Amino acid sequence: MAPKWLGRCPDCGEWNTFVEEKEAPAKAAKEYRRGQTSSRSPVPITQVSGQEEDRLAVGMPEFDRVLGGGIVPGSVVLIGGDPGIGKSTLLLQLSGKITAGSSTILYVTGEESTSQTRLRANRLGALSDNLYLLAETCLEDIIPHIEQLRPAAVIIDSIQTIYTQQLPSTPGSIGQVREVAAELMGLAKGWQIPIFLIGHVTKEGAIAGPKALEHMVDTVLYFEGERGHSFRILRAVKNRFGSTNEIGVFEMGSNGLVEVSNPSEIFLAERPKGASGSIVVSSVEGTRPILVELQALVTPTNLGTPRRMVTGLDYNRVALMIAVLEKRAGFHLFGEDIFLNIAGGVKIEEPAVDLGIALAIASSFRDKPIDNHTVAIGEVGLTSEVRGVPQLELRVREAAKLGFQRAIVPRSNMLKLKDPLPIALVPVTNIKEALEELL
Ligand code: TYD
Ligand code: MG
Numbered sequence: 001m002a003p004k005w006l007g008r009c010p011d012c013g014e015w016n017t018f019v020e021e022k023e024a025p026a027k028a029a030k031e032y033r034r035g036q037t038s039s040r041s042p043v044p045i046t047q048v049s050g051q052e053e054d055r056l057a058v059g060m061p062e063f064d065r066v067l068g069g070g071i072v073p074g075s076v077v078l079i080g081g082d083p084g085i086g087k088s089t090l091l092l093q094l095s096g097k098i099t100a101g102s103s104t105i106l107y108v109t110g111e112e113s114t115s116q117t118r119l120r121a122n123r124l125g126a127l128s129d130n131l132y133l134l135a136e137t138c139l140e141d142i143i144p145h146i147e148q149l150r151p152a153a154v155i156i157d158s159i160q161t162i163y164t165q166q167l168p169s170t171p172g173s174i175g176q177v178r179e180v181a182a183e184l185m186g187l188a189k190g191w192q193i194p195i196f197l198i199g200h201v202t203k204e205g206a207i208a209g210p211k212a213l214e215h216m217v218d219t220v221l222y223f224e225g226e227r228g229h230s231f232r233i234l235r236a237v238k239n240r241f242g243s244t245n246e247i248g249v250f251e252m253g254s255n256g257l258v259e260v261s262n263p264s265e266i267f268l269a270e271r272p273k274g275a276s277g278s279i280v281v282s283s284v285e286g287t288r289p290i291l292v293e294l295q296a297l298v299t300p301t302n303l304g305t306p307r308r309m310v311t312g313l314d315y316n317r318v319a320l321m322i323a324v325l326e327k328r329a330g331f332h333l334f335g336e337d338i339f340l341n342i343a344g345g346v347k348i349e350e351p352a353v354d355l356g357i358a359l360a361i362a363s364s365f366r367d368k369p370i371d372n373h374t375v376a377i378g379e380v381g382l383t384s385e386v387r388g389v390p391q392l393e394l395r396v397r398e399a400a401k402l403g404f405q406r407a408i409v410p411r412s413n414m415l416k417l418k419d420p421l422p423i424a425l426v427p428v429t430n431i432k433e434a435l436e437e438l439l
Pocket of ligand 2: 088111
C-alpha cells in the first residue's frame with residue numbers, strides 16, 4: 001500500500017505491479033439481499049435446513065456434469081479461458097437450450113453488438129423470444145434490468161468490460177473487476193438468480209484475469225483447448241456444489257460446439273499402428289476415465305543443449321521421467337532432442353500417466369513400437385518404482401471397453417482389487433520390469 005503511484009514496488013522490486021485502489025464508500029451489496037433478515041444470530045448447525053436446492057438442468061449433459069448436476073439457484077459461475085476459445089459460443093448455446101423451455105435468460109454483451117450476437121445465435125440455433133440481449137457495460141444500468149426481468153439466469157460477457165460508477169478506475173482493472181463481481185455476487189444470492197461471468201485469461205498487464213476472482217465465486221470453470229485443434233475441454237477447478245476435476249468435452253464445428261460423450265474413442269481414432277514412441281494411457285478426470293495417446297519423438301540433437309518440448313503434459317514430470325530413465329534404466333538421453341505430445345490437444349497433468357511418458361520415450365529412443373493393444377497406468381517415483389494410482393478399476397474397464405487386451409499396472413494396486421477385470425493385467429514394481437515386458 002502506498003499513497004501515490006510507484007513504478008517499482010519497493011518490497012519485491014517488480015515493475016508496474018502497483019494498481020490504484022480508490023477507497024469506495026462502504027456500501028455493501030446488502031440492499032439486494034431482500035427477503036432476508038438483516039440481523040442474523042448464530043444457529044445450531046443441526047437446525048439449519050439442509051435441503052439440496054432444485055437445480056436447473058442446462059440440457060447439455062457435458063455442461064451439467066461439470067457443474068455437478070445443473071445450475072444451483074443463486075450461484076455465481078466464472079468461466080475463464082483464452083480469448084477466441086469459444087466462451088461466448090458456449091454460453092450462447094447454453095442460453096439457447098435453457099430458453100427453449102419457458103425460462104428467460106438475460107445475456108449482457110459488453111463486447112459484441114446485439115446484432116452480432118443475434119447473427120451468431122441464429123447460426124447456433126439459439127434464437128428464442130425468451131433470450132434477452134442487453135448491450136451495456138455500466139453495472140448500475142444493468143442491475144435495474146435484472147430486477148425487472150427476473151430471468152432464470154444472467155450471463156455477463158465479459159466481466160472485464162463491465163464497470164461500476166463507484167470506482168473511477170478503468171474497466172478491466174483489478175479494482176473494477178473485483179467490485180463488479182462482488183456486487184453481482186450479492187445480487188445473485190439475494191434474488192436467487194444464477195449468474196455466469198465470462199472472464200478472459202490475460203497475460204499480466206492492465207487487465208485483471210479470472211484468477212483475481214476465483215476465491216469469491218462459487219464455481220470456477222476453465223474452457224481450454226489447443227490452437228489449431230477443434231477439441232475444447234470445460235474443466236471445473238473450484239466447485240462449491242459439486243466435485244472438481246470433472247471435465248466436459250466439446251468439439252468446435254461450423255455450427256458451434258458439439259458435445260463429445262465418448263472422448264476416448266475420438267482421441268484414439270487416428271492412432272498410428274506399429275509406430276514407435278506411441279502408447280495409450282488411461283487417465284481419470286473427475287469421475288470419468290479418458291484414454292489418450294501419448295507420443296514421443298527422440299532424435300539426436302544438433303544443438304549444445306538438447307531440446308525438450310512438451311505439449312499437454314506437465315513439463316516437470318516429463319523432466320523427471322527423463323532423469324529416471326537415464327539414472328535408473330541406463331538410457332543415454334543427454335544427446336537427444338525429446339518431443340512429447342498428447343494427440344488431440346488434450347491436457348493431462350495427473351501423475352498416473354508417468355509410466356506412459358517413460359515408456360513412450362523409451363520406445364522412441366529404441367525405435368521399437370509398443371504393442372497396440374496395451375495401455376500403461378502408473379505413477380513413477382524417483383527411484384523408478386511404479387506407484388499405485390487411484391481408481392485403477394475404472395481405468396482398466398474403460399480400456400477393456402475400447403478393445404485393449406492388456407494393461408501394465410502398479411503391483412501395489414493388485415492387492416486391493418476385488419473383482420476380476422476383463423483384461424490381462426501385468427503388475428510391475430519398477431520401470432525396468434515394464435520395459436522388459438514391452439520393449
Ligand atoms: P468465441 O465464442 O467468440 O470466443 P470467446 O468468447 O472465448 O472469445 O469463439 C470464437 C471462435 O470460435 C472463432 O475463432 C470462431 C470459432 N467458431 C467456430 O468455429 N464455429 C462457430 O460456430 C462459432 C460460433 C465460432
Ligand atoms: Mg466472447
